[in-house]
Amino acid sequence: MHTESNAVVEIANPTDAAGVYLWDIGTDTVFSDSAAAEAFGFAADVAKGGMPISMYLERMHPDDLPRVAEAIRDAIVSGGPYQEEYRVCHPDGAVIEVLAVGSCFKNQDGEPFQYAGLLFPKEVSPGAETSIRQLCLMAYELAQKDGKVEVAEKLVEILVSLGRQQFEERIPAAACRH
Structure with missing residues (x-):
């Protein structure tokens, strides 16, 4: 399982700005490439090796977290696509906006297995x-x-x-x- 997750993360980004992420639901581990890690303010090598999803959720803006968590849950339950815009709070106080798209994959028994997607930092000029x-x-x-x-x-x-x-x-x- 671990090697499958890492193989997906190694895929090159379609653009320099887009990040790739994969959540192994069974182990509750998110693997991401350097662009997704940077969007959340994590070290690329640590994120590529896998981190609990809770660490990513802790970086989401508290006003956005309930909506995003519900959308993720709905995508897992329905198997439908996911698309949400939200803010990420970095430890240095910086806040960036991102657009995340993804989908949940289910195993042969119909159980949620993996969740994969792309993360696009939005260009926002500071006010x-x-x-x-x-x-x-x-x-x-x-x-x-x-x-x-x-x-x-x-x-x-x-x-x-x-x-x-x-x-x-x-x-x-x-x-x-x-």
């Missing part, structure tokens, strides 16, 4: 709000580094007002006052 958030986060990190506690606290307030949730993992809990 002004994203740029402000990124600059504020960089300014916060500089203020922390330079010991400017009051400035860092003000930047936390600004980031919170912008609705930035992902920055909290890079900021000490004591600095966050909600």
